[in-house]
Each structure stands twice: as structure tokens, then as C-alpha cells.
Amino acid sequence: MSNTPYPQSYYAASANSAPERPFLQDDIETDVCVIGAGYTGLSSALFLLESGFKVTVLEAAKVGFGASGRNGGQIVNSYSRDIDVIERTVGAQQAHLLGQMAFEGSRIIRERVATYNIQCDLKDGGVFAAITSKQMGHLEAQKKLWERYGNTQLELLDQRRIREVVACDQYQGGLLDMSGGHIHPLNLALGEAAAVESLGGTIYEQSPAVRIERGASPVVHTPHGKVRAKFIIVAGNAYLGNLVPELASKSMPCGTQVITTEPLSESVANSLLPQDYCVEDCNYLLDYYRLSGDKRLIFGGGVVYGARDPANIEVIIRPKMLKAFPQLKDVKIDYAWTGNFLLTLSRLPQVGRIGDNIYYSQGCSGHGVTYTHLAGKVLAEALRGQAERFDAFADLPHYPFPGGQLLRTPLTALGAWYYSLRDKFGF
Template sequence: MIRPDSVDAAAPVYPPSWYAASQPELAAHAPLRGQARADVAVLGAGYTGLTAALALAEKGYKVTVLEAERIGWGASGRNGGQAIVGYGCEQDTLEALIGDDDARLLFDFSRDGMHMLRQRIARHGIDCDWRDGHASVPIHPRQERALRADIERMAQRYDYPLEWWDRPRLQQELASDRYLGAMYDPASGHLHPLAYAQGLAQAAVAAGVTLHEHSPVTRLQRGAQPALITDHGRVDADFVVLAGNAWLQGIAPELETRMMPVGTYIGATQPLGAERARALIRNDMAVADVNWALDYFRLSRDHRLLFGGQANYSALPPPGLRASMTRRMRRVFPQLADVEMEYVWGGYIDITRNRAPHWGRITPNVYFAQGFSGHGVASTGLAGEVIAAAIAGQAQRLDVFERIPHGVFPGGKALRMPLLVAAMSWYKLRDLLW
């Protein structure tokens, strides 16, 4: 969830994007007014909060979800749409943090999360344009060597099959000369993010979940009977789930110090027509390069190219965003020199220092999940399922995630963003030089 500074009834239903423009406007759920009681109160109607609410309702719990704006208003309705097995960090990072055995467990959980995502879409009939296939593509020889080593390592240590495509094989599917090959994962894929969020909400409500939009939480009351409090009401509960991710804004300060909001941006071209669009990506897979400041792209259902990247580690949106996104797109596809971006939009993702997922409990009855680090389309649903299982008394999977150590960002509120900008500038320079 990306939480707005205020709720303005005259504001657009969603921030302008191709996702919002391509989806029908749904009737809003009424804001919270007065006092309510639930078994579980959830902050945030994004993927994590909605999946947790749906899973708990199906287990018989009475669940209330509070959303500051609209369903999927933030990252869940604006992201790149690429659903990838794994987490925001590499497996060797998890091995270093928690050991080989737990790292293997977490990867297996991630595979389960992808399977559950596909099952959830099918079981609830969510029309979100799911497509199979994801390619990670190298630009430099060192990146190609690293991807080839990853394929061998993932097969040997994690029993996970990935394919290496050399440049001629890749060019059978992708009409770009920029890349040296591809690590192809047939188990990953892509979807329409906002359609998926709205479908999750409809499934949750059908299962009995109470959902209040335009109900920003201002305070978490802790204790034996926790509560989520808004300006116009409160929900008392036995358990609380915090699924605010990038914008908790004072709700749980101990979580905010271990997470950094980072801006990321996406553009959508004008419609290209079926033939021209399919000529770009013949098998309709999603693609991402492996630079630190990466580009990622895929096709839409109405034959546009959706092209993302341009991460921003400061609090300000980058200047000349539409022009810079267009240049990056044409660097990959020079044949689109006559094509402009019809839509450009952005939002915030939440990253941790080690890019590993940060899920757990801040008290025995207050659960949270954050730190998806740009890798959340599949793992947010896993987080919701893991937290729901823990509330229902099956905490074994959550216990593994809680063993991951997470440090605070240095510098405090005043300096942590400038320090991160400086560090990220080094990684961007490395992308250019090697």
C-alpha cells in the first residue's frame, strides 16, 4: 500500500496509469465509521493484506481490512507485473544470513508461493492477464558468466531448472541486439497488477472479509487486545496484521528504520498493434536485465510495450521522466524510434538493507510483512499465507523468515536517504563500467 498524505474525495480514483485506465472503476467500500470488532484487523489492501485476509476468512476468522485509499492504490496496483520465483536478494545472500538449510527452505517456500499465486488466480477466476515465462538478460560478459553460474548452482543446490539461451536463441523470441543471452524461467511470469489486486479483494469480500477504503490508520494500539485506530473509528481485534510496506508513517517505528521507500517508474507506449507488438517479444514473456538500475519490460493485453526501470533513491521524482524512459526503451528497441510513451507513472517499493524479506511479529499478536525489495508480486501472496497460517497456530514457516537478521539503515531520518543515494550511485557506475 502507498499511503497518501490525505484523503480527497475529489481526487482521481487511482493515480493515472495504463493499469488504472484499462480497468473498470469499481464501487468503493465505505470508510470506517465508529467502533468495530474482528478476530483479525489488517492494515493495507494490497497483495499482502488481501491474501492474508482471504486465507484467514477461509479458515473461519472474522477479518476487517482498512485501506487508506483504494484497493491496490499503491505498489500492488502500480508495479511492473513480473511475478518471479525467489526474493529481492540472491540465494547466496540468504545462505550467508541464515545458513544453507534455511536458505533452501525459503527457496522452496518461494516455489510454493508461485504455485499458490497461480492456484489463487484459477480458483477465484481472477482475470489478470497471466502469462508464463521470465527472462533475465545480461548486457556485459561478467553478467553472462554470473547467470550461467546461477543456472548451474540453482540446479545442483536447489533442484530448480532454469534454461540458458545463447544470443541466437534469445533473438528468436526477443527482437533486440542489446543482450548476450538469457536465463529463462518458465515457472515465473507476469500479470496485470491492479486487476489482480481487485480480484483478490472481490474474493476476500466473497469469503466474508469486511473491507473499508478511505480509512487511513493513524495509530496502532498494542496490548492484549490490539486495535487499529483511524480519525473516524477503530477496529479492536485479537490479532493485527501490518501490511503497509513502504508507508507505515509512524505506525510502527521499529519497522520503519529497517525499510527504505524507493521510487520506481513505468511507462506504456501507445498501442502498437498485434503484429508489431508480437514481433518485439514473440513468446509474450517478461524480460529484465541484471543491472543494478535495471530495465524491465513486457507486452500488455492491448499490444502496448510496458517498460519500467529508472529507480530513484531520493525523495524527489527524476526530472524529464517521460523523455528518459523513452530513451531507455529505444536503446533496447531502436525500431520503436517513432513510438512515444502514452502513460508514465511511478510509486514506491520497500527495500531492506540486505534486500531479504522482513516478515514476523513485533508483539505476539501483531504481525507484519515488508521488505519485498522490488520482488513482491509472488512473495507478497506467500507472506499473506504464511502470516495467516501463523495466526491459526502453524508458525513454522514464519519462524524461518524471522531468523533472517535485519539491520537499520544508517544515518537516522536525516541522513539515511543521502547515504543510500551515494551507495546506489556506485552500483549504477559499476553497471556502466563492467
């Protein structure tokens, strides 16, 4: 049996202890088979178990192996395309439902951490940093938009105020969202997995789904066993492969890169981010950073379309870090890694049902920490027969990438290059 370990990331090196979970080597039956033990799968499993379902989770590698255990660790509200875009795209009722849910994921995370005593270095406060006056204007509009949908924990930061929360002189201002924040993402996933098991759920690791036998009682096949279920939830996202071909045609895996410094002294760490907020800038290809629980700077950015692994991640990301914080020029980088997220053409998540009993959610488009927790709740509601919120997502229009699988990567990269030029020259 193949054994896929975690990548060599800071998160894996600092993960809380977790049990060795078995691989599936039997034929079993369950109410719901969840494919993928990342945030979407774990959130779905938790909500279903709390509602009385019998749940089995299949994970191809280890809990949180994919984006859930490798991301920047930032709790960012709304979706990769904000509510104003949704309002222009769909009808008023659908937009209102999606807007009401835009800030629910962050609340779910905090409820899970509190209820199940998950140790994941949770900190409140996230900053959107504007590099240009045009970006600052967008943040002013975003504040009004978010307040209209109930987020009252927002503060506009002028140039003086943003200097008080981040020691970087390239920002014109920003927007502070105290309902945002940051976490150790792998430890959050491990804590949620422990919560699943505490409620009677079963998680099998090193058990990739290799085939779904569709029908009235669908069966998920793994290399050494199979699961017969009443319902299946497909939650593999960028690591799903071609298991469900109709999902693969409307999405594209993309890689993002992260580096982590050696531990900083208390004085240096406090000088960079005095309130310990996380930060992301407002560029199309944005940079994001925060302090870890042990006072390292975690800095990420860049996108590799098609999810190729760069040869030298530090060479790509370290210059971005030094542009923001030139005072770190002599600081050593202890960890560098890449991870994949799933991009959709609309940048909105894809949610739906195949037949009567296979449900899915995918395509967070780089905005997944909060959305995936919401998705688990929405999927669980749908399986219980309460589909209004599920339908609000399922009715969003989605399209295949232009050029098919052969040309989607270069065409998307070309579009990103154009928007990067707009960021650079301010037009």
C-alpha cells in the same frame, strides 16, 4: 472525508470494474485486522478467511493503490537477494526453508487466478537478459542454484536463442523461467479483493490507520472509526508512514518509474517479443519491460531513493526504452507514472511480531509480486500456530540504514551509483 484516487496510470485506466467500498465510520470487532489492501494484506486475508478467521481489511486509499497496483507486472521468483546470499548469511536449516519457499509465490498467484477466475492477463514466461559475459556467468550459476531448490522450468538462452524471444541486440544471452510470467497487477489485486469479500471478509477503503492502541486486545484507529481485534497484520509497506516507528527505522521508501506506449500493431508487438515473455536485464539498477494485454509496451526502470516524484518520468525512461528498441522512436507514450517500494539494507524482507499479536511483513526491495503472496500464507500460518516458516523469515538479521533517516537516502544513492559504474564498465 478525504478521497484518494488511483494515480493516472495505464493500470488504473484499464482496470476491471470494482464496487465503491465504504469508509469505516463505526467501532467494530474482528478476529484479524489487516492494515493495507495490497498484495500482502489481500493474500493474508484470503488465507485467513479460508482457515475460518473473521477478517477486516483497512485501506488508506483504494485496493491496490500502492506498489501492488503500479508495479511492472512481472512474476519473478526468489527474493531481491537470492538463495546463495541467504545460504552465506544464515544457518543451513533456515536457508533450506527459505529456498523451499522461493518459488511458492508464483504458484500461489496462479492458484488464486484459477480458483477465483481472476481476469488479469496472466501470461507464462520471464527472461533475465545478460548484457555482459560476466552477467551470463551469473545466470548459469543461478540456474544451477534454482534447480537445486526444485525449479525445473529453466532454459539458458545463448545469443541466438535470446534473439528469438526479444528483438534487442544488446544481450549476450539470458535465462528463461517458465514459472515466471506477467499479469495486469491492479486487476490481480482487484480480483483478490473480490475473493476476500466472497468469503465474508470486509474491506474498508479511504480508511487510513492513524494509531494502533497496543495491548491484549489491540485497537486500530482510523479518522472515523476503530477496529478491535485479536490480531493485527501490518501490511502497509512503503505507504505505512510512521504508524509503527520501529519498522520505519529499518527501511526506506524508493520510487520506480514506468511508461506505457500507445497500442502497437500486432506485427510490431510480435516483432519485439514474439513469445510474449516479460524481460528484465541483469544490471544493479535494472530495466524491465513486457507487452500488455492490448499490445502496448510497458517499460520501467530507475530508482529514486527517498521516493521523490520526478518532474518528467518520460524524459527518464523513454531513452532506456529506445536503447533497447530504437525502432520505437516515433511511438507515442500514453502513460507515465511512479510508485514506491520499500527497501531494506539487506534487500531481504522483514517479517516479525511486535508483542503477542501484531504481525508484519515489509521490505520486498523491488521483488514483491511473488514474495507478498507467499508472505500472506506464512503470516496466516503463524496466526494458526504453525510458525516454522514464519520464524525462518523472522530470524533473518536486519539493520538500520547508516546515517539514520537524514543520511540514508544519499548514502544509498552513492552505493547504487558505484554498482551502476560496475554494470557500465563490466568490473
